[in-house]
Amino acid sequence: MKKTGWFILFCALFLTVNLWILSKGDIGLIKTYPFKSLGQITALLGTVLISFEFFLAARLKFMENWFGGLDKVYHAHRLVGGSGFALIIYHPLFLIVNALPNIKAAMNFVLPSSILSYDYGILAFYTMFVLIFLTFYVKLPYHIWKISHIFMGVPLVFMLMHMLFISSDISNYMPLRYWILGISFLSLAAYIYKRFLYTRFGPRYEYIITQVRQVESVTEIVMKPVWKKLEYQAGQFAFISFENKWLSREKHPFTIASSPDDETLRFAIKSLGDYTNKLEVVRAGDKVAVFGPYGQFGEKANTTLKDQVWIAGGIGVTPFLSLAKYLSVRGNTGNITVYYCVKNMNEAMYAEELSRATANPKFKILNFCSDVDGRINAETIVKQSGDPKDKLILLCGPGGMTSALSQDFENRYHVPRRNIIFEEFSFLGT
Amino acid sequence: MTIKTITTIALINFAVVVGMIIGWSYAVKSNEIQVTVQPSASATTSAKSANPFAGVPQDLLPQKIEPAPSGGGQKPVSKPLPTPAPVPASGPAQDNRCIVTIQGKRYDVTQLRTTHSGGDIFACGTDMTNTFFGQHNQSLLDTTMQQYLIP
Structure with a gap:
């Protein structure tokens, strides 16, 4: 299922190319007018990619299944959106070259004129340029960037108007017209759902905070459901929005630290940025909107009978708190070795909680302090836990740690890629 | 990458x-x-290009400046140059139509220039086949454009 999303995208692009070729009565026209042809096909493929970009941003459950987790969906969103825009840049570029040496005709693709259908295209291009520029080249604070990204619907609307009114292959050949307009209108629907309907009609659960605990830079929040309990798997995460006058209502992703068997929901959030630094203001009694669950981090760990190695770096321990509590009681699992990596034991605030899992003899907990033991590496883990080739390896922690360990396990110890599980949380803010 | x-x-x-x-x-x-x-712009004929001021009264022509006699200390005195009067075209009647070529055929697009939805992008007197097919297709050439075809 993990590759289904890419396969569907490839099929959509393949279909587009074929419909475009069919739209040419005479295929020789493509060779006769190469720049015009390139201008057309880049526009069509760019449109399909940008439409997919909006599907990928809508937090649709089936998309998560198609790509293997919401982090992979957002990774694809960035890749597909960027590629789509790069192709869209070449659309006017090739048409300009095609129009040369007629400067007047060429300028119609650059500056607004009296031709409405062209003007919509030009407006779509420039508004998209500004928004992509802010994403790729300007390091804006998250909440400001997020506002700028909300306006992504504007170029999409201009793009649709351009396609509706332009006199080209998409107006002459109906199958191509219905395909391109259909996929574009669907992407507009995905945008409207995410922007205006998700908060009300998305997978929303009302909770109320019952307990807040502050331990150094970590805020631990426990909440109970107002009506219906969120059903989730151990290791998943949710987007949460606090109803607190000192906090914005932005939704932020946090891993669930409680077990699916618990009646309450628990999050352990480290102060790492503008938003998380303010979380100390939340109080018992505050209402919380919880959106989810998302993620497939614990999916294999919850079901496999293989031996497992879990490596937690700092606050990356949160999904393992959920998994350990759940699997130590309920799980029919292989042997599980947990490495809890911290700077020193003062930072190992969940060491005691993790050690409770050892009530189940299949669990082994090893605290690893970088002050004493140095940086954790694959070699150390292999020495202590044996050949990792047939084990399931779960990694959660700082990006540098997870990428270094996953590469080591894959390249040096030949652990199949599918058996190394980690999530790229940096993509989830989108 | x-x-x-x-x-x-x-x-x-x-x-x-x-x-x-x-x-x-x-x-x-x-x-x-x-x-x-430039005074000799498009309206001049080949005959005129030899003498662009042919037919212009002598008193309206620029005064010729004679070189100072050798040894004399007098500097040449130049008079202000009057602007030459417009020269009436004496060649064949000028064709003001805007004619372009598409696929080897000539089209008079003089009227179309003012109504064309893509604006006045016409480069008169040139082959615009590429530009045309950059935006339109053969069927438009075979139908709508026929009214502009020069037989």
Whole structure:
């Protein structure tokens, strides 16, 4: 299922190319007018990619299944959106070259004129340029960037108007017209759902905070459901929005630290940025909107009978708190070795909680302090836990740690890629 | 290569091409201005090009400045040069139509220039086959454009 999303995208692009070729009565026209042809096909493929970009941003459950987790969906969103825009840049570029040496005709693709259908295209291009520029080249604070990204619907609307009114292959050949307009209108629907309907009609659960605990830079929040309990798997995460006058209502992703068997929901959030630094203001009694669950981090760990190695770096321990509590009681699992990596034991605030899992003899907990033991590496883990080739390896922690360990396990110890599980949380803010 | 790099390359390509055509359009404009101020511009015939002021009364022509006699200290005195009067065209009647060629056939687009939905993009007297097919298809040429075809 993990590759289904890419396969569907490839099929959509393949279909587009074929419909475009069919739209040419005479295929020789493509060779006769190469720049015009390139201008057309880049526009069509760019449109399909940008439409997919909006599907990928809508937090649709089936998309998560198609790509293997919401982090992979957002990774694809960035890749597909960027590629789509790069192709869209070449659309006017090739048409300009095609129009040369007629400067007047060429300028119609650059500056607004009296031709409405062209003007919509030009407006779509420039508004998209500004928004992509802010994403790729300007390091804006998250909440400001997020506002700028909300306006992504504007170029999409201009793009649709351009396609509706332009006199080209998409107006002459109906199958191509219905395909391109259909996929574009669907992407507009995905945008409207995410922007205006998700908060009300998305997978929303009302909770109320019952307990807040502050331990150094970590805020631990426990909440109970107002009506219906969120059903989730151990290791998943949710987007949460606090109803607190000192906090914005932005939704932020946090891993669930409680077990699916618990009646309450628990999050352990480290102060790492503008938003998380303010979380100390939340109080018992505050209402919380919880959106989810998302993620497939614990999916294999919850079901496999293989031996497992879990490596937690700092606050990356949160999904393992959920998994350990759940699997130590309920799980029919292989042997599980947990490495809890911290700077020193003062930072190992969940060491005691993790050690409770050892009530189940299949669990082994090893605290690893970088002050004493140095940086954790694959070699150390292999020495202590044996050949990792047939084990399931779960990694959660700082990006540098997870990428270094996953590469080591894959390249040096030949652990199949599918058996190394980690999530790229940096993509989830989108 | 990251997606950011690919986008950056595409943007640089776009900026270069757009910069070039903007520069080109300025160059073309300034060229047109220069052409319009030259007295022997388009209205002159080949006969006139030998003497652009043929038929103009002598008193309206620029005064010839005689070189100072050798050894004399007198400097030549120049009189202000009067602007030559407009020269009436004496050649065949000028064709003001805008005619372009598409696929080897000639089309009179004089009227179309004012109504064309894509604006006045016509380069009169040139082969616009590529430009036409850059925007339209054969069926438009075989139907709508037939009214402009010069038999």
